[in-house]
Amino acid sequence: MREYIFYFLALVSVISALMVVFSRNPIHSVLYLVVCFFSIAGHYLLLNAQFLAVVHVIIYAGAIMVLFLFVIMLLNLNKESEPHKPIIIKFASVISASLLVLVLIAAMVNINPAADSHPTLHTIGMVRELGDTLFKEYLLPFEISSVLFLTAMVGVVLISKKES
Amino acid sequence: MQALTKRSKLVSNKKLSFIEKLYLPAILGGLKITLQHFFKKKVTLKYPEVKREFAPVYRGMHVLKRDEAGRENCTACGLCAVACPAEAITMEAAERMDGEEGLYREEKYAAKYEINMLRCIYCGLCEEACPKDAIYLTDRIVDSEYTREGFIYGKDILVEKVDDRIDITKRKKKKGE
Amino acid sequence: MIAYSILDRDWSFLTDKLILVGILFAVALGIAAYSTLAERKIAAFMQDRIGPDRAGFFGILQPIADGVKSILKEEIIPGRAHKFLFILAPCIFMTVALMTYAIIPWGKDLIINGRKFSLQLADLNVGILYSFAIVSLGVYGIMIGGWASNNKFSLLGAVRASTQMISYELAMGLSLIPIVMMSSSLSLRDITEAQSYWHGMHWNIMLQPLSFIIFFTCALAECNRTPFDLAETESELIGGYHTEYSSMKLALFLFGEYVNIFVSAAVISILFLGGYNFPYMNEMGLSPNWVSILSMGALFAKIFFIIFVFMWIRWTIPRFRYDQLMKLGWQIFIPLCIVNILITGLLITLKIYH
Numbered sequence: 260m261r262e263y264i265f266y267f268l269a270l271v272s273v274i275s276a277l278m279v280v281f282s283r284n285p286i287h288s289v290l291y292l293v294v295c296f297f298s299i300a301g302h303y304l305l306l307n308a309q310f311l312a313v314v315h316v317i318i319y320a321g322a323i324m325v326l327f328l329f330v331i332m333l334l335n336l337n338k339e340s341e342p343h344k345p346i347i348i349k350f351a352s353v354i355s356a357s358l359l360v361l362v363l364i365a366a367m368v369n370i371n372p373a374a375d376s377h378p379t380l381h382t383i384g385m386v387r388e389l390g391d392t393l394f395k396e397y398l399l400p401f402e403i404s405s406v407l408f409l410t411a412m413v414g415v416v417l418i419s420k421k422e423s
Numbered sequence: 424m425q426a427l428t429k430r431s432k433l434v435s436n437k438k439l440s441f442i443e444k445l446y447l448p449a450i451l452g453g454l455k456i457t458l459q460h461f462f463k464k465k466v467t468l469k470y471p472e473v474k475r476e477f478a479p480v481y482r483g484m485h486v487l488k489r490d491e492a493g494r495e496n497c498t499a500c501g502l503c504a505v506a507c508p509a510e511a512i513t514m515e516a517a518e519r520m521d522g523e524e525g526l527y528r529e530e531k532y533a534a535k536y537e538i539n540m541l542r543c544i545y546c547g548l549c550e551e552a553c554p555k556d557a558i559y560l561t562d563r564i565v566d567s568e569y570t571r572e573g574f575i576y577g578k579d580i581l582v583e584k585v586d587d588r589i590d591i592t593k594r595k596k597k598k599g600e
Numbered sequence: 601m602i603a604y605s606i607l608d609r610d611w612s613f614l615t616d617k618l619i620l621v622g623i624l625f626a627v628a629l630g631i632a633a634y635s636t637l638a639e640r641k642i643a644a645f646m647q648d649r650i651g652p653d654r655a656g657f658f659g660i661l662q663p664i665a666d667g668v669k670s671i672l673k674e675e676i677i678p679g680r681a682h683k684f685l686f687i688l689a690p691c692i693f694m695t696v697a698l699m700t701y702a703i704i705p706w707g708k709d710l711i712i713n714g715r716k717f718s719l720q721l722a723d724l725n726v727g728i729l730y731s732f733a734i735v736s737l738g739v740y741g742i743m744i745g746g747w748a749s750n751n752k753f754s755l756l757g758a759v760r761a762s763t764q765m766i767s768y769e770l771a772m773g774l775s776l777i778p779i780v781m782m783s784s785s786l787s788l789r790d791i792t793e794a795q796s797y798w799h800g801m802h803w804n805i806m807l808q809p810l811s812f813i814i815f816f817t818c819a820l821a822e823c824n825r826t827p828f829d830l831a832e833t834e835s836e837l838i839g840g841y842h843t844e845y846s847s848m849k850l851a852l853f854l855f856g857e858y859v860n861i862f863v864s865a866a867v868i869s870i871l872f873l874g875g876y877n878f879p880y881m882n883e884m885g886l887s888p889n890w891v892s893i894l895s896m897g898a899l900f901a902k903i904f905f906i907i908f909v910f911m912w913i914r915w916t917i918p919r920f921r922y923d924q925l926m927k928l929g930w931q932i933f934i935p936l937c938i939v940n941i942l943i944t945g946l947l948i949t950l951k952i953y954h
Contacts (some may be wrong), residue, residue: 272729286682286685286747288642290685290744293740309724309725309726310726310729311727313730313732313733314729316736316737317729317732317733320733320737321733321735321736321737321769322736322766323737325736325739325740325743325762325766328740328743328747329743329759329762329763332743332747332755332758332759333755333759334857360665386725386726386786387726410777447813449637450916450917453916453917454912454913454916456916457646457912457915457916458646458912459647460646460647460648461642461645463648464648465644465648465649465650466648466649467644467649467650469650469653550893553871580785
């Protein structure tokens, strides 16, 4: 039964991801992206990574996509106002996207499916194990990334302050 | 400057103290007041079953009175129309014919008597002006209508029925009669 | 999570849960329906009135009358509205409001015929985070509804409502961290169990009063209740995001709000008022099943009290201005929460708590 759920979720995520790109209405794109995030959260659940799934929903679906929606709704983008892009940009985007796909394929080729049998993998998604790993093994990267976030926050405050 | 009323208060824009800035004591005080009201006696009357009594000085729809024998008091003197500040009253006089003594008290009577209830301001000056004890304001309420024409009340509505007298003792008592 | 655990268990587990889902659904909607009556009654009583009392004794049938009225009303979909999203929005709002019920522990386990019957749909080990995820999804119903109406005032209302919700989510989350630190778990059942000491009176409200006040205020803001009901302002701003809605779709929005109130009252009771714990629950010498039933009653009593306080506050405190609202959320609550986290951390390190 778990395989069926996986296939269903995979189908939903692939289709919605494609719809993000192909739909003409930006609001639809955003909503498809939300659906895509949900199906990915479902994948996390299937891998028993509950913390990751919930945090994924909170941060991406709950916060970031809401901000996207805000901006798009308030700017009132629609088909008519879409700027016509020069052909060079189209070429460049196609090439860079293909390169990205190439990189992804190259990365996927070396994945070893047998890693699923790793003993700690089934519990790594739980909060306690995640906290242990983050604060013991990966303490330095964790702290560095938090400094990064702090910098971003200070930057936001600086930008939003009016110059006087 | 002299205060206009005794209740006026000086506004002071003093800085709030720390406790006041928390707003919590003020909020709790407000909650206390609303809770006291929660247990207070309710003032609502269940309307169609229970009706609130009108004040004795209430001025509602007019009535044209008859005397004890059932004869109309009004003589169409026109004093009420003159007194009316809203010019709501019009009337046409007519002479009493032989055989109509049972209908009208005096030799002259109002053949037509109309009050435009949309113009009327229910001031009661017609009542004060009337020398014949004929018009009174009652505690009845003027019904709503769909057209403006419907609000022009004629004698058919204003004159009290012989067998259904309207009690105006409260108004009389107020006037000291 | 739910899907995962069902896959690995037997069918009786599934039927248990399905029965519980059915009961919860009925109870949730019933309580939400009667909250509307309670709201009107409490409003009336605080204003020295009687309130609705014509439909049945004491107005008992009023919610049914309201529901019938909503269903029978004409349904209007604005001409250039996005029809699909317009219909989807209230459904999302309602569904999201009901989803939090899954993780609330309603009482201790019942044991029927030697089989354990849990009064909780799913004991997630990330329970609180799940409830936050759900709360953050509530914004979508409002945003989509406001946008799909094709009315700029609806859109503005939606923006107002969702900025408020997003802003207060932060303070809400931060105010909970001390609780999580003290009970060292994210599961709502563990948090409840952690409050069962001191004869069932080890409630978090006594140890974390500041957290409680902040969380309570944020819950008011999340539910769009007075004094933070700028999103709706029924009286002066022709509604907000639901201006263009009519009939049952409007009713779903309004009803969803009462469901939200019930859920937040439940979460507040669990996090701060000891959940299903009541004083001397283990010393009374009752059989475990009786204790379970009484504990459920205790939880519901707490929930009803919190709902009453919500309504009490609504008829007491005037509305905030928008800039005051944002200032309170961002400049007062968030720093207070961070200070509270630091103090709690200090106290836990010094072993004063625990």
